[in-house]
Amino acid sequence: MIAAKAEIPGAPVHDGPVADRRIEPAHKPILYLEEVTVSFDGFRALNALTLYIDEGELRCIIGPNGAGKTTMMDVVTGKTRPDKGTAFFGQTLDLLTLDEPAIAEAGICRKFQKPSVFEKQTVFENLELAMRTDKRVWTTLFARLTGEQRDAIHEVLETVGLTAHRDRRAGELSHGQKQWLEIGMLLMQEPKVLLVDEPVAGMTHQETERTAELLLSLEGKHSVVVVEHDMEFVRSIARKVTVLHEGSVLTEGRMDEVQNDPRVIEVYLGA
Numbered sequence: 001m002i003a004a005k006a007e008i009p010g011a012p013v014h015d016g017p018v019a020d021r022r023i024e025p026a027h028k029p030i031l032y033l034e035e036v037t038v039s040f041d042g043f044r045a046l047n048a049l050t051l052y053i054d055e056g057e058l059r060c061i062i063g064p065n066g067a068g069k070t071t072m073m074d075v076v077t078g079k080t081r082p083d084k085g086t087a088f089f090g091q092t093l094d095l096l097t098l099d100e101p102a103i104a105e106a107g108i109c110r111k112f113q114k115p116s117v118f119e120k121q122t123v124f125e126n127l128e129l130a131m132r133t134d135k136r137v138w139t140t141l142f143a144r145l146t147g148e149q150r151d152a153i154h155e156v157l158e159t160v161g162l163t164a165h166r167d168r169r170a171g172e173l174s175h176g177q178k179q180w181l182e183i184g185m186l187l188m189q190e191p192k193v194l195l196v197d198e199p200v201a202g203m204t205h206q207e208t209e210r211t212a213e214l215l216l217s218l219e220g221k222h223s224v225v226v227v228e229h230d231m232e233f234v235r236s237i238a239r240k241v242t243v244l245h246e247g248s249v250l251t252e253g254r255m256d257e258v259q260n261d262p263r264v265i266e267v268y269l270g271a
């Protein structure tokens, strides 16, 4: 599907990153960051960062404060332009040539920390609004939904665990439920890649566990990149974990591997 979207006439054809040739065929990267450097007044927030995310994978990114995790997401979503390096979505879509709306349109969605739901609308209506391209509440809520669109909303309600709350106003939801609704709103846009920065901050223990289940359920359908400081949460969803430090990848692997890596222990203790 991405190939069809990515094959824009006249778009430069990317040969595929060098490291890609070493990846086994089972791994199909969808996001390629290579040698990405971002400087703020001479300080390198990202320092030749190279990172590949596979199609459908759930990747956790950890690292001490200031490691560059949020900046990495800013580069992928077009909010920040690197000084150097390349960022590709699929084999052919050069993210550095696209602006933020075009990147979102191509299928890379980002969940910000503060939920931005329409408080006065119901949960169902929020999902309906998220699906529409015309964002005017009035127009949207009086247009008829097709059966297919209704099914899509119901499916997302199930995924985010809000079916029983579908007719409640979003403003009445708990903090955790609002976060799930916002994830649901992003899912309505059928993203290929979903970036979530600190999703469980401010959540109760139970909400955190539910969020873990929700993110795990997306595996295989979307590539999900999760940045989080809550290590218990990371452990509960971890597949491959990437540790960032000073703007580069310090190490990557299973949670137990990275946790026992002396270099990782050192940066965390030193932080």
Ligand SMILES: Nc1ncnc2c1ncn2[C@@H]1O[C@H](COP(=O)(O)OP(=O)(O)OP(=O)(O)O)[C@@H](O)[C@H]1O
Pocket: 040, 044, 045, 063, 064, 065, 066, 067, 068, 069, 070, 071, 072
């Ligand atoms: N717009 C900016 N201007 C100047 N410096 C910035 C800017 N954005 C980020 N930085 C700096 O870049 C470094 C990396 O920041 P970033 O927010 O990416 O870290 P992070 O890994 O997300 O940290 P945290 O875990 O605290 O969220 C930090 O030292 C930060 O102060």
Ligand SMILES: [Mg+2]
Pocket: 069, 070, 071, 197
């Ligand atoms: Mg951050």
